[in-house]
Amino acid sequence: MKLRDTLKINNNGHLEIGGADCVDLATKYGTPLYVMDEAYIRSVCKGYTELLKNKYPNSTVAYASKAFSTLAIYGIVKSEGLGTDVVSGCELYTALKAGMPAERIYFHGNNKSPEELDFAVREKVHAVVVDSLYEINMLDSLAAKHKHKQNVMVRVNPGIDAHTHRFIQTTRPDSKFGFAIADGTAAEVIKEVSQKANLEFIGIHCHIGSQIFELKPFEMAVDKMTDFIVRLNSELKLDVRELNLGGGYGVTYTDEDKPLKPWEYVDAIVNKLNECIASKKIAAPKLVLEPGRSIVGEAGITLYTVGAIKEIKGLKKYVAVNGGMFDNPRFALYQSKYDAVLANRADAERCETVTVAGKCCESGDMLIENIELPKAESGDLLAVFTTGAYNYSMASNYNRNCVPPVVLVSNGQSEYIVKPQSYDDIIARDVLPSRLGENN
Numbered sequence: 001m002k003l004r005d006t007l008k009i010n011n012n013g014h015l016e017i018g019g020a021d022c023v024d025l026a027t028k029y030g031t032p033l034y035v036m037d038e039a040y041i042r043s044v045c046k047g048y049t050e051l052l053k054n055k056y057p058n059s060t061v062a063y064a065s066k067a068f069s070t071l072a073i074y075g076i077v078k079s080e081g082l083g084t085d086v087v088s089g090c091e092l093y094t095a096l097k098a099g100m101p102a103e104r105i106y107f108h109g110n111n112k113s114p115e116e117l118d119f120a121v122r123e124k125v126h127a128v129v130v131d132s133l134y135e136i137n138m139l140d141s142l143a144a145k146h147k148h149k150q151n152v153m154v155r156v157n158p159g160i161d162a163h164t165h166r167f168i169q170t171t172r173p174d175s176k177f178g179f180a181i182a183d184g185t186a187a188e189v190i191k192e193v194s195q196k197a198n199l200e201f202i203g204i205h206c207h208i209g210s211q212i213f214e215l216k217p218f219e220m221a222v223d224k225m226t227d228f229i230v231r232l233n234s235e236l237k238l239d240v241r242e243l244n245l246g247g248g249y250g251v252t253y254t255d256e257d258k259p260l261k262p263w264e265y266v267d268a269i270v271n272k273l274n275e276c277i278a279s280k281k282i283a284a285p286k287l288v289l290e291p292g293r294s295i296v297g298e299a300g301i302t303l304y305t306v307g308a309i310k311e312i313k314g315l316k317k318y319v320a321v322n323g324g325m326f327d328n329p330r331f332a333l334y335q336s337k338y339d340a341v342l343a344n345r346a347d348a349e350r351c352e353t354v355t356v357a358g359k360c361c362e363s364g365d366m367l368i369e370n371i372e373l374p375k376a377e378s379g380d381l382l383a384v385f386t387t388g389a390y391n392y393s394m395a396s397n398y399n400r401n402c403v404p405p406v407v408l409v410s411n412g413q414s415e416y417i418v419k420p421q422s423y424d425d426i427i428a429r430d431v432l433p434s435r436l437g438e439n440n
Contacts, residue, residue, distance in 0.1 A: 004386070006037040007385070009347050013348070014343060014344060014346060015341055017035055018038065018410055019412035022303055025409075026305070029416075029420075031303050031305045031322060031323075031404075032304050034301075034387065034392050034404050034405070034406040035300065035406075035407050036296070036388055036409070037299045038299075038410040041073070041077075044299075045063075045082055048262065048263055048291065051266055051270075052266065052289075056270045056273070056274070056287050058285075059287040059288070060104070060286065061288075061291065062104070062106050062289070063085070063292060063295060065087075065091055067292030067388075068292075068393050070094070070392075070418055071417070074095045075098045078098065078101075083104030083126070084100055084106070085105070085107070085290050087108045089113070092120060092123070102123045102126065104126060105125040105126055107120045107125050107127070108131065110132055110177055111134075117135060120150075121145075126151060127203075127242070128152055129152075129153045131178065133192075136199075137196075140198045150198065150199055151202045152202065153202060153203045153242060155177060155207075156179050156181050156186040156206055157177065157180045157206065158220075158228070159180065159182055159224070160217050160220050160221050177207070178205075186204075186228070187231065187232065187235065187236065190232065190236065204232075204242075204243060205244035205246065205288075206245060208221050210293060211293065212250050215264075218248075223272065230280050233282065239283065240282075240285050242285055242286045243285040243288065245269060247289060247290040247291040251294055252298060253385070254337045254339045270287070293390070296388040297389035298388065299388040300389070301387055302387040303381060303382070304322055304382045304384070305381060306379060306382055307320050307322055309378060317354045317355070318356075318357045319354045319357065321356060321357070321359070321367065323358055324357070324359050326358075326397065326399065326403070327391060327395050327401075327403065328387060331364075331369075337368070338385060339371070340356065341373075342374055342376060350372040350373055351374060353371070354373055354376065355369050355370060359399075392406055402421035402423070405419055405421075
């Protein structure tokens with residue numbers, strides 16, 4: 001097992017993240033506990049911005065906040081010069097509350113509600129990324145109401161086959177996302193947007209999938225999107241001022257994964273874009289990239305306490321922890337793989353194969369299947385790696401379990417960025433009609 005850049009084993013044999021001892025963190029905050037390393041997040045942000053500053057200055061990095069959305073993460077990425085993309089009214093609300101300037105925000109979504117669109121127009125977000133015919137007329141009407149000409153991008157489907165799990169491929173022919181370039185739909189939608197009195201067409205967007213390890217799909221996307229720009233220039237006489245190529249750069253979950261450094265993907269994209277601009281003789285658009293998982297994924301771990309241990313002779317050994325699909329549903333959704341260590345004995349020899357089970361009343365509530373660990377005992381501390389993306393953001397109160405708190409560590413110091421939930425928090429919005437009260 002190769003430890004992530006943010007982790008190390010200290011002289012006590014304990015796992016450390018961001019200079020903080022995981023055993024101490026568990027003692028102070030309890031478990032389950034999400035832990036995020038601020039220095040790691042900032043280092044990835046700097047990797048993106050510094051490369052783009054040198055190689056393609058007319059660019060923006062917009063953090064894809066669906067990966068992990070809290071006041072603190074918006075505060076961090078804002079201070080590093082990034083914008084953000086949001087996909088719901090509350091993500092937009094959170095970003096604004098954290099001080100993210102509206103002019104740095106891109107608002108996505110394949111079924112934005114009237115209330116969400118009204119909010120976005122009222123706050124004057126930089127761009128609404130149109131992803132359905134349904135929203136075009138509604139957005140035009142809302143912009144008129146607020147006397148604001150709203151910048152619009154159109155999400156298109158370039159038809160790139162990114163080799164990843166089908167649930168996170170987003171440019172399959174039958175994808176719910178975007179308008180197909182190949183059948184002419186995308187051009188028709190863009191023409192309609194450009195004719196609306198209160199909408200300003202500024203560019204096109206695509207996102208080819210997530211957890212992609214190859215450079216070729218991104219280079220193909222650049223090629224197809226710039227071909228489409230040529231068509232829009234010639235057939236519709238439209239300028240494409242912004243080209244948003246989404247994100248999707250892979251990260252390490254297990255030693256089987258072999259991603260590049262995040263900015264190496266960007267380097268390949270920029271090189272290909274410059275080549276296409278020169279060969280196709282198009283005006284250089286503003287380049288927008290939307291990394292999410294690659295910024296926060298490996299920055300996070302989740303700490304659990306081992307509880308029940310159950311061995312079914314000749315078949316399987318379960319090591320159960322005090323979390324599960326309510327704090328990490330990704331295994332249940334698409335059999336995601338993870339690596340882990342016993343954080344209180346991080347240097348111990350791995351000597352048995354076990355399955356890490358959650359505590360929910362579901363047979364499918366597993367966190368890791370068939371992982372090599374030291375012989376675990378009840379009370380051990382298990383640290384699961386690369387849980388910074390799509391864990392807290394997808395958490396639920398299933399079985400009325402509390403969503404774990406989130407702690408940010410920096411130079412050995414730690415503090416809450418999401419406070420613990422209590423049972424009272426979970427039932428706070430329940431209503432017991434008087435006719436069903438305890439005396440009935």
